[in-house]
Amino acid sequence: MTAEVRTVLITGAARGIGWATAKLFCGNGWNVTIGDVDIVEARMRASAYPGRMLALHLDVTDRASVEAAFATSLARWGRLDALVNNAGIQRHAPLAELSFENWLAVLDINLNGCFHCLKAAAGIMLRQGSGAIVNLASVAATRGAPGRAPYAASKAAIVSLTKTAAVEWAELGLRVNAVAPGYVETDLVRNVIAEGRLDVQPILDRTPARRLADPAEIAHAIYFLCSPEASYVNGHVFHVDGGFEADYGVPFFPPKPVGT
Numbered sequence: 695m696t697a698e699v700r701t702v703l704i705t706g707a708a709r710g711i712g713w714a715t716a717k718l719f720c721g722n723g724w725n726v727t728i729g730d731v732d733i734v735e736a737r738m739r740a741s742a743y744p745g746r747m748l749a750l751h752l753d754v755t756d757r758a759s760v761e762a763a764f765a766t767s768l769a770r771w772g773r774l775d776a777l778v779n780n781a782g783i784q785r786h787a788p789l790a791e792l793s794f795e796n797w798l799a800v801l802d803i804n805l806n807g808c809f810h811c812l813k814a815a816a817g818i819m820l821r822q823g824s825g826a827i828v829n830l831a832s833v834a835a836t837r838g839a840p841g842r843a844p845y846a847a848s849k850a851a852i853v854s855l856t857k858t859a860a861v862e863w864a865e866l867g868l869r870v871n872a873v874a875p876g877y878v879e880t881d882l883v884r885n886v887i888a889e890g891r892l893d894v895q896p897i898l899d900r901t902p903a904r905r906l907a908d909p910a911e912i913a914h915a916i917y918f919l920c921s922p923e924a925s926y927v928n929g930h931v932f933h934v935d936g937g938f939e940a941d942y943g944v945p946f947f948p949p950k951p952v953g954t
């Protein structure tokens with residue numbers, strides 16, 4: 695047990711943003727627990743960091759699974775300094791055709807899963823009198839997202855939950871923030887492009903940076919919010935989106951000459 699080394703638990707960390715975040719924390723000397731339903735991938739990745747990373751089966755929709763994973767992580771590392779609520783999915787359908795099952799599936803993972811993990815972490819962190827939590831929101835939280843109703847609704851609710859938890863727990867030593875990425879090059883996005891459900895060009899046209907994010911760019915924002923350097927940052931929604939949220943959306947007119 696290494697009580698003096700900081701520890702983070704990251705959900706959905708077998709790939710994508712979660713995995714990039716796990717590597718960053720590990721590189722900065724933290725002990726890392728990666729929890730994912732894909733335990734084969736999680737174990738394979740964690741095996742490259744022996745003694746520093748613990749891979750656990752964790753289904754965020756299942757309270758017993760969440761409680762078991764947090765207990766195992768605590769027993770392994772002796773403390774919990776940060777939680778990254780990262781596990782999330784999308785289901786695409788026009789709202790009028792969206793099944794209740796798909797609505798529930800997204801809310802169950804993205805929102806209820808976040809709630810279960812938030813509570814499990816708070817149980818440990820409130821006893822410690824310290825801890826930082828980062829929830830993954832999205833630029834979709836504050837906008838209409840055609841074809842992605844449950845996803846956008848879940849992310850809006852995460853923003854709200856983040857702020858309430860931040861306010862409730864601030865004087866008890868906990869901080870709760872959210873990171874709202876734009877489009878990030880991960881399996882989640884690659885899959886919807888491959889399925890023909892997302893045309894990347896309008897996304898690039900709509901994003902001032904004219905590119906997707908690398909998962910490591912999201913990881914750095916998450917890491918900062920969990921670090922002691924962010925000790926007075928609480929209840930904040932940190933957009934990491936290449937300028938997407940800031941853009942009014944009306945193109946430059948008359949068109950800029952190329953290169954200016």
Ligand code: NAD
Binds near residue numbers: 709753874
């Ligand atoms: P991803 O699909 O690449 O990875 C998600 C991981 O979550 C997978 O390893 C998957 O096995 C795991 N997972 C799924 N269901 C789970 C469950 N019930 N319990 C535990 N783990 C589960 O996703 P990503 O693109 O890395 O996204 C991570 C987070 O960032 C999500 O919350 C997503 O909504 C958010 N986000 C992503 C983007 C983007 O463009 N990729 C943009 C904004 C927000």
